[in-house]
Each structure stands twice: as C-alpha cells, then as structure tokens.
Amino acid sequence: MNVDIGNALASVASPGVSRESLERLDEQVAAAHERIEAGMANEEHGYEALNLPQRTDPDEIRAAVEPVADADALITVGIGGSSLGAATIANALESDTETVFLDNVDPEWVSSHLERLPLQKTAINVVSRSGTTAETLANFLVVREAFEDAGVDWTERTIVTTGEAGPLRDLANRHDLPSLKVPDGVPGRFSALSAVGMVAAAVCGHDLEALLAGAAAERETLSGSLFDCPAYAYGATTYALDERGAGINAVMPYAESLETSAEWFAQLWAESLGKDDLGQTPVRALGVTDQHSQLQLYRAGPRDKLVTFVTTQEGTDRSIPATDVEDLAYLGDATLGELLEAEFEATEASLAAAGRPNVRVELERVDEYELGGLLYGMEAACVLAGELYGVNTFEQPAVEWAKNATRGLLGGGEFEEAEAVADKTELRIER
Numbered sequence: 001m002n003v004d005i006g007n008a009l010a011s012v013a014s015p016g017v018s019r020e021s022l023e024r025l026d027e028q029v030a031a032a033h034e035r036i037e038a039g040m041a042n043e044e045h046g047y048e049a050l051n052l053p054q055r056t057d058p059d060e061i062r063a064a065v066e067p068v069a070d071a072d073a074l075i076t077v078g079i080g081g082s083s084l085g086a087a088t089i090a091n092a093l094e095s096d097t098e099t100v101f102l103d104n105v106d107p108e109w110v111s112s113h114l115e116r117l118p119l120q121k122t123a124i125n126v127v128s129r130s131g132t133t134a135e136t137l138a139n140f141l142v143v144r145e146a147f148e149d150a151g152v153d154w155t156e157r158t159i160v161t162t163g164e165a166g167p168l169r170d171l172a173n174r175h176d177l178p179s180l181k182v183p184d185g186v187p188g189r190f191s192a193l194s195a196v197g198m199v200a201a202a203v204c205g206h207d208l209e210a211l212l213a214g215a216a217a218e219r220e221t222l223s224g225s226l227f228d229c230p231a232y233a234y235g236a237t238t239y240a241l242d243e244r245g246a247g248i249n250a251v252m253p254y255a256e257s258l259e260t261s262a263e264w265f266a267q268l269w270a271e272s273l274g275k276d277d278l279g280q281t282p283v284r285a286l287g288v289t290d291q292h293s294q295l296q297l298y299r300a301g302p303r304d305k306l307v308t309f310v311t312t313q314e315g316t317d318r319s320i321p322a323t324d325v326e327d328l329a330y331l332g333d334a335t336l337g338e339l340l341e342a343e344f345e346a347t348e349a350s351l352a353a354a355g356r357p358n359v360r361v362e363l364e365r366v367d368e369y370e371l372g373g374l375l376y377g378m379e380a381a382c383v384l385a386g387e388l389y390g391v392n393t394f395e396q397p398a399v400e401w402a403k404n405a406t407r408g409l410l411g412g413g414e415f416e417e418a419e420a421v422a423d424k425t426e427l428r429i430e431r
C-alpha cells in the first residue's frame with residue numbers, strides 16, 4: 001500500500017501536523033521500530049504476528065480444507081479477530097462459494113441462515129483462539145444440531161481452528177476433526193494472515209501465496225523512518241493527529257468490496273489502542289454511500305476527526321448508458337468507475353478545502369496481493385502507534401471484563417464482574 005499524508009499537514013488542516021513535528025516524531029519512530037524488530041526476532045507475544053508472512057504454511061491450510069473443497073457454502077463460526085480477518089478477505093474477493101460469518105447470536109438471524117443454506121453442500125469453519133468464547137461455542141452447537149436435524153454428518157464437514165488446548169481443541173480431538181492451530185503469540189485481531197483468516201480463503205479457492213506475498217512485501221518496507229515506510233507513516237500520522245485533537249478516525253474505503261476491511265480495522269484500532277484513557281475511536285464509513293449521510297459532519301462538525309480514505313487504482317468498470325435527458329448528458333460520457341473516482345477526489349478536496357485532516361491509503365487493485373499488504377500494513381501501523389502511545393497493544397482486559405460478566409450471569413462460574421450487572425443505576429422513564 002501507499003500512503004499520502006499531505007492533507008494531514010498543518011499547512012492544510014487543523015488539527016494538522018507540521019513537517020517539523022513529523023521529523024521530530026521520526027526519532028520516536030526509529031526507537032519504536034527497533035523495539036518492534038526486537039520483538040519480532042524474539043517471537044514475543046503480539047510482535048510475532050508481524051512474522052506471519054514467513055510462518056504461515058498455505059499447504060497445511062489447503063490440506064485441512066481438502067475434505068470440504070466441494071462446498072457450495074461455508075459458515076464461519078467465530079467472533080472479533082476470529083471472524084473479521086476472514087470476512088475481510090472473503091468479502092473482498094469473488095468466489096463461487098457463498099460465505100456466511102456467524103459472529104452474532106441473534107437467534108432470528110442465525111436461524112434464517114441455517115434454514116436457507118443447502119446444508120448437504122455446506123462446510124463449517126469454527127474459529128476461536130481461546131476455544132472458550134461463549135458466542136462461538138453456542139453458535140457451533142446450534143449449527144451442529146441443524147446439520148444433524150438435516151441428516152448431514154457435521155463431523156465430515158467441519159474444520160476447527162483453535163489454540164493448543166481448550167474446549168474446542170478437546171472437541172476437535174474427540175471427533176477427529178481436521179484442525180489447525182492458532183499460532184502462538186498472535187492475538188486474534190492480528191491473526192488474519194494465519195489459518196484464522198485463511199481457512200475461509202482456501203475454501204473459496206483464493207490464492208493464499210499471493211496474500212502472504214503481499215504481506216511479505218509490506219514487511220520489507222518496515223524501517224526506522226516514517227518517510228520510508230507507508231505503514232509507519234500511517235501509524236505515526238494518526239497518532240500525531242490524535243495528540244492534536246483528532247480523536248476519531250473515520251475509515252472510508254471507496255470500494256464496496258472493502259467495506260468489511262473497515263470493520264476489521266475498527267477492532268484492530270479499538271482493542272489495541274483503547275487503553276489508559278488513550279486511543280483513537282475508529283468509525284466505519286463507505287464511499288460513495290456515506291458522502292450522502294456523514295460527510296456534512298466530517299466537513300463542518302467538530303474538528304475532532306481524521307478521515308482515512310482507502311482507494312484502488314484499477315478495477316472492473318461499467319459504462320453509464322447515454323440518455324437524451326439534457327441535464328444528464330454528462331453522465332453518458334462517463335463510466336461508474338470514473339464517477340466513483342471523481343466523487344472520491346471531490347470529497348477529499350472538500351475536506352482539505354475545509355481544513356479537515358485526511359489521509360489516503362492507496363491499493364493498486366482489490367486482489368489477494370494487495371489485501372495481504374493492506375492487512376499487514378495496518379497491523380504494523382497499529383503496533384507502531386501502540387509503541388508511540390506507550391500502551392500494551394496486545395491485550396484487551398476491558399473486553400475480558402464483559403466476557404467474565406456474561407459467563408457469571410449464565411452460571412458458567414464465579415465471576416465478580418457479574419455482580420456489577422445487579423448494581424446498575426436506574427432512571428427509567430416509562431411510556
């Protein structure tokens with residue numbers, strides 16, 4: 001990926017960061033880079049994620065999915081980091097295999113998928129790093145039952161990806177299911193380039209080598225200066241803008257196929273950096289759609305936002321048919337791709353003209369190679385930002401708190417967090 005931070009400079013935007021400040025910040029980037037390289041070399045928890053392009057074995061993943069290679073549909077049961085990376089890849093790329101991601105326990109929604117899908121020709125991909133996440137295990141039990149009710153042997157159609165030990169690992173062993181291991185030292189939200197994100201891609205027939213090659217190329221750019229490394233330029237600029245008041249980061253891909261990448265990014269940014277009263281709030285937007293809903297706020301609301309555009313240079317196009325309606329004649333000379341491009345450029349310029357900081361992340365096209373680069377680049381940006389903030393990027397104690405409270409409420413053990421639910425302050429206004 002390439003990154004253009006010109007519209008984040010103080011000469012354009014407020015808040016903005018001056019070239020001199022960036023040069024001073026670059027000294028911290030150099031120190032952070034040394035720390036990151038050491039963490040990678042020592043295979044430390046979290047930093048190990050940045051070694052995945054070299055560590056992930058596509059053959060192992062393809063071998064595990066071999067029994068379900070004929071599937072017409074794939075249900076991935078997982079949540080957060082065990083779903084969003086896989087969904088980002090699957091939703092970005094074309095495939096004949098329909099992919100469904102059960103990352104919610106809304107009973108109506110879960111049932112509607114199970115009633116609709118051809119279960120005889122459907123595979124199940126269960127993913128949980130811990131193997132204990134209540135939503136994932138509950139959904140898996142429900143999916144299994146639906147397969148049994150339909151007379152389909154779910155043990156023939158299930159692939160498990162989980163840690164070395166835990167309830168899901170036990171289950172995989174008990175039923176002799178094909179299974180893959182979540183690599184050690186890789187937190188869920190940094191695991192897209194492992195089996196966690198790539199099983200679904202393999203079932204869909206995507207090019208796993210190209211995903212990893214794109215990520216490896218991004219890894220090669222990591223260096224001690226933000227001016228030489230797109231990922232660090234992004235991480236350092238977002239950090240500097242947050243310090244200057246842009247506490248919100250609205251990520252706006254200009255490609256429908258990249259919409260899920262903004263969801264994936266939101267988890268990465270929020271769970272990694274939201275600590276010690278620090279962190280930038282990620283917001284999901286989509287170009288051009290959200291030009292007609294959120295842009296007013298981005299351009300004229302509080303000066304607390306950075307807009308991150310994600311653009312692609314090339315893709316399939318479609319011409320707009322000519323019409324004899326005079327006022328619409330200009331459209332007939334264009335294509336939908338040209339319209340999209342013009343709308344992006346106009347939106348970017350409109351923010352800059354109003355002095356609102358924005359950054360452009362450029363991909364050449366939406367394919368495996370470029371996606372690998374985007375996933376890796378944003379992860380590296382996040383790790384760098386975590387170093388600059390001085391937070392523990394790789395933990396998520398606040399999420400664990402709510403997980404414990406839920407388990408306590410359901411009788412899954414003694415968790416003091418559950419008591420807080422009973423302590424809720426009420427001020428109800430009833431109709």
Ligand SMILES: O=P(O)(O)OC[C@H]1O[C@H](O)[C@H](O)[C@@H](O)[C@@H]1O
Nearest residue numbers: 080081082128129130133188399
């Ligand atoms: O993969 P699992 O162990 O099932 O965890 C799934 C998700 O659970 C929690 O919400 C964590 O905060 C996330 O970081 C994680 O991705």
